[in-house]
Amino acid sequence: MNIKDVISQMTLEEKAGLCSGLDFWHTKPVERLGVQAVMVSDGPHGLRKQDEKGDHLGINDSIKAVCMPAACATAASFDRELIGKMGQAIGASCQHEKLAVVLGPAVNIKRSPLCGRNFEYLSEDPYLAGEMAAAYINGVQSQNVGTSIKHFAANNQEHRRMSSSSNADERTLREIYFPAFETAVKKAQPWTVMCSYNRINGVYASENPWLLTEVLRKEWGFKGYVMSDWGAVSDRVAGVAAGLDLEMPSSGGVNDKKIVEAVRAGKLDEAVVDQAVERILTVNEMYLANAKPDTPWDQEADHILSADIAAQCMVLLKNEGVLPLDKADKVAFIGEFAAKPRFQGGGSSHINCFKTTSALEAAEGLPVTYTQGYSVAKDEATDDMIAQAVAAAKAAKTAVVFAGLPDSYESEGYDRTHMALPACQNKLIEAVAAANPNTVVVLHNGSPVEMPWLGKVKGVLEAYLGGQAVGIATVKLLYGDVNPSGHLAESFPVKLEDNPSWLFYGGEADKADYREGVFVGYRYYDKKRMDVAFPFGHGLSYTTFAFSDLRLSAEHITDKDTLTVTVKAANTGARAGKTVVQLYVGDKESTVLRPVRELKGFEKVELAPGESKDVTFTLDKRAFAYWNEELHDWHVETGEFTIEIGQSSRAIDVSAAVTVEGTVKLKKHYDKDSIFMDILSDPAAAAIIKPLMDGMSQMFGPGDGDDPSVTDDMGAAMVKYMPLRNVVNFSAGAVGEEVLDVLLQALNNS
Numbered sequence: 001m002n003i004k005d006v007i008s009q010m011t012l013e014e015k016a017g018l019c020s021g022l023d024f025w026h027t028k029p030v031e032r033l034g035v036q037a038v039m040v041s042d043g044p045h046g047l048r049k050q051d052e053k054g055d056h057l058g059i060n061d062s063i064k065a066v067c068m069p070a071a072c073a074t075a076a077s078f079d080r081e082l083i084g085k086m087g088q089a090i091g092a093s094c095q096h097e098k099l100a101v102v103l104g105p106a107v108n109i110k111r112s113p114l115c116g117r118n119f120e121y122l123s124e125d126p127y128l129a130g131e132m133a134a135a136y137i138n139g140v141q142s143q144n145v146g147t148s149i150k151h152f153a154a155n156n157q158e159h160r161r162m163s164s165s166s167n168a169d170e171r172t173l174r175e176i177y178f179p180a181f182e183t184a185v186k187k188a189q190p191w192t193v194m195c196s197y198n199r200i201n202g203v204y205a206s207e208n209p210w211l212l213t214e215v216l217r218k219e220w221g222f223k224g225y226v227m228s229d230w231g232a233v234s235d236r237v238a239g240v241a242a243g244l245d246l247e248m249p250s251s252g253g254v255n256d257k258k259i260v261e262a263v264r265a266g267k268l269d270e271a272v273v274d275q276a277v278e279r280i281l282t283v284n285e286m287y288l289a290n291a292k293p294d295t296p297w298d299q300e301a302d303h304i305l306s307a308d309i310a311a312q313c314m315v316l317l318k319n320e321g322v323l324p325l326d327k328a329d330k331v332a333f334i335g336e337f338a339a340k341p342r343f344q345g346g347g348s349s350h351i352n353c354f355k356t357t358s359a360l361e362a363a364e365g366l367p368v369t370y371t372q373g374y375s376v377a378k379d380e381a382t383d384d385m386i387a388q389a390v391a392a393a394k395a396a397k398t399a400v401v402f403a404g405l406p407d408s409y410e411s412e413g414y415d416r417t418h419m420a421l422p423a424c425q426n427k428l429i430e431a432v433a434a435a436n437p438n439t440v441v442v443l444h445n446g447s448p449v450e451m452p453w454l455g456k457v458k459g460v461l462e463a464y465l466g467g468q469a470v471g472i473a474t475v476k477l478l479y480g481d482v483n484p485s486g487h488l489a490e491s492f493p494v495k496l497e498d499n500p501s502w503l504f505y506g507g508e509a510d511k512a513d514y515r516e517g518v519f520v521g522y523r524y525y526d527k528k529r530m531d532v533a534f535p536f537g538h539g540l541s542y543t544t545f546a547f548s549d550l551r552l553s554a555e556h557i558t559d560k561d562t563l564t565v566t567v568k569a570a571n572t573g574a575r576a577g578k579t580v581v582q583l584y585v586g587d588k589e590s591t592v593l594r595p596v597r598e599l600k601g602f603e604k605v606e607l608a609p610g611e612s613k614d615v616t617f618t619l620d621k622r623a624f625a626y627w628n629e630e631l632h633d634w635h636v637e638t639g640e641f642t643i644e645i646g647q648s649s650r651a652i653d654v655s656a657a658v659t660v661e662g663t664v665k666l667k668k669h670y671d672k673d674s675i676f677m678d679i680l681s682d683p684a685a686a687a688i689i690k691p692l693m694d695g696m697s698q699m700f701g702p703g704d705g706d707d708p709s710v711t712d713d714m715g716a717a718m719v720k721y722m723p724l725r726n727v728v729n730f731s732a733g734a735v736g737e738e739v740l741d742v743l744l745q746a747l748n749n750s
Ligand code: BGC
Pocket: 042, 043, 055, 056, 057, 103, 150, 229, 230, 348
């Protein structure tokens, strides 16, 4: 189809019509010109395709499909290839179901454990989120169907999600909330981007030209179309002008009319409408030209794939010699989630699974007993339930309590109000742990929980929301058929109040101020040297690993060079296993406030017992840079940087230093209020000011016969914080204002 030609034959009404959906899930057709409708559908960890009545909240039925592990879990795999494979499977199922675009991945940063949608999001770390998102997109799009990376941008709470304004400075947006989108666009070119419901610094994402056009298209090179989140449009005409191509779902023609009127009134350029239509039709055509509805969809095979993926994601948080279990030993499975696992979250991502496998089913044939322990529906553990659980725990070698958050505790649409597990589950765990010293807790949750009983249990396996085959993966890991290799993609604070956004998360009415700035997750906990329950990047294995022999390609580079970092990763234990080699970069000294360390590379490696492998990373300017608001660009401040290689953000095995020279000089802004200290920190300016400075120091230093408590240091301190203007004021006429002007000119040109 010659798209430009087709558009030239369309009426303005037809073009405006194409800028919104036909219904909940389809774009509009223009039959007389052969333009076909295509279907889009949620997403992200499987298909929620509604054939009948549509809704965006996961209420009405959708087709039977396969629920893969949610993003909270898949991010913890730190495995690009794995998430790519999941994407391929989802892409193939889209082909089978005649879907042009799957609505995902969802990459918003986990700012607080309270966000009701954290289970659907990848990480608190923008680098990890971006890498995993790009791998997912490449996987899906390899099947010739599109993705819609969402929700662009700064949509980090469900509370008042359709009206609140995420207020953050540009550096925070660029360093924390944008990079997952940026990386995905640059590495995987998603066919579509979904803008978020919220406003950013007062302007709705759906009508934000800076966001949708300047940053997304002009800076990052996005080529597809932007669609709105469902119902995110406020001012449709402003949206078209800003770069929002497709409104979803249908506005019943109301907004299409407004577009037509705005063009007729000369308030909106028709060429902008043409461009939006061209973008939408180009993406639709990419699908239609390669549609393969005869693609098979073997759901049983995807069920097994889902189990295999889940087994690579779960994180062994604690293990004091209690795991893996021995298949000959008597084990008590306790807790309703053992029989009816919670494996996905509520809302638009909710999948109608064709089947599920619980841990209890997966353990069939093993000497495993089961007691319910608590009732999810009633949110209670009766005395009788606890007594039965205690008896079962006493009769077994090991007790495994399956705990977690019920659906009502976390979902799209609202935030959590606390970080606790249901009280009845905490009570059950305490009772079981008192009855059997070998107690293990398996957690099913989409976001961190407080663990008041942590010191009383010997093992904790974080299963997250592991998809419909979660039980298979759980049993494989508990019994050591698969060696755990997931690592946390988020920090687990000891308590909710430790979270950096605690004081202001949710905001005041519609004002959600991101006052913690770039200090999100471990960037905050590390800077504060604060204890956490489990740090970002943490994950145990049934074997042990060591990283050593760190080699840098150079000791000194400029920000135009790349640095190659090589490290030896060794399996020092007795079992084969996988580990995640994590690379963090930290600026040793900086004039701007920076985190202690930031993840800038990771690789998942598989090692046989005793085996070692070299792992190599390449770092470029971005690994060392911060966002400079004056330059409106990434900037490297010359100095020494630490390269750390570790098994978590708090378990660094080896480190080294490299000097990086920034090649972009910041413009100098000296004026009469500039203080000596700042001028002296700039070598060129310091040379000019030195004689003056010496004179001033003498003037303020201790003289003969002065009070002995006046020291040289005091004199120097008095001067270093002194503004230049005081040279004039204190010189008793020796230095005039004209001299100061000449001096400032020299300083600014130095
Ligand atoms: C969600 C999106 C989803 C859309 C369609 C919205 O409520 O925020 O993530 O893709 O509905 O179901």
